[in-house]
Amino acid sequence: MHSSRRLRPLASLSAVALLALALLAPSAGAASIPTLSSSAQYKALVKLVDKLDGLARTPTTASQKAVYDGQLENKHEAAVNKSTALFARAKKLAKAEAERAFRAGAQTIRRTESGELATLREEYDTRMDRAANNYDAELGRIEDEFDARVATLRKEIKKLRNQKANAKSATEKTLIEEAIERRTLRIAADRKLEREEIADLKAGYRKEKETIRAAKASATQVVQQDDDAAIERLRNDHNRIYNARVRTLQSKRANQLSDLEGKLNAGRAAIERMPVTG
Numbered sequence: 001m002h003s004s005r006r007l008r009p010l011a012s013l014s015a016v017a018l019l020a021l022a023l024l025a026p027s028a029g030a031a032s033i034p035t036l037s038s039s040a041q042y043k044a045l046v047k048l049v050d051k052l053d054g055l056a057r058t059p060t061t062a063s064q065k066a067v068y069d070g071q072l073e074n075k076h077e078a079a080v081n082k083s084t085a086l087f088a089r090a091k092k093l094a095k096a097e098a099e100r101a102f103r104a105g106a107q108t109i110r111r112t113e114s115g116e117l118a119t120l121r122e123e124y125d126t127r128m129d130r131a132a133n134n135y136d137a138e139l140g141r142i143e144d145e146f147d148a149r150v151a152t153l154r155k156e157i158k159k160l161r162n163q164k165a166n167a168k169s170a171t172e173k174t175l176i177e178e179a180i181e182r183r184t185l186r187i188a189a190d191r192k193l194e195r196e197e198i199a200d201l202k203a204g205y206r207k208e209k210e211t212i213r214a215a216k217a218s219a220t221q222v223v224q225q226d227d228d229a230a231i232e233r234l235r236n237d238h239n240r241i242y243n244a245r246v247r248t249l250q251s252k253r254a255n256q257l258s259d260l261e262g263k264l265n266a267g268r269a270a271i272e273r274m275p276v277t278g
Helices: 008-023 040-054 062-110 116-166 170-218 227-273
Strands: none
Touching: 040 062, 040 170, 040 227, 062 227, 116 170, 170 227
């Protein structure tokens, strides 16, 4: 305790408010929001691109190519719209969590119980443990998801290599080798996207821990202020944390859109390779 006990109640309330805000900040995983790659729209786009890739050397009429192009555009647009919807949902959740944090902190400021700081220190340890568990769970989910995707592609490559070994002509072998190369490139692209998602997750986790630690430290460095000033400071902090969360979500969505654009281009390239008949 500081020497002046007359000033301590207001100062403690300020520290409690800031610590409560950090304790209630959004978790790293945001587990209630599904990933884009698990959505039906994303899977439908991937399935169509795979289909087009398999038809890339099949003679096709110009009208059928136009149909394929329309289907590709529609599924790409649906996946983009799903990404937008997931972003809006995550942003809404972040806003709700930030507002909940502010309300909880404001209520804490109005209380004067002597044991609040000790309780919050215990909550700090719990919050740190929860953040670590959420991070580990989300990291495992990302790794499992991409490992499964890569495993599927590797099975396809193994099958294609067997087909190549039994191919009768040089032309057939060349076509199969091209299919193998495309899947090899897709594995590299998936691993790149996996690294980006893990980097975003680690950044969010790191920021969350820094926020909690800074809040804990502030409990020992508080100064006198009245309740209204403490609540105003709390409001500013809750807005700052919310804005940081939104920037993280925007970065993640940018990666998603880049991935979808790559799949759109891959589908277009497959259509372009189809020989025109009729």
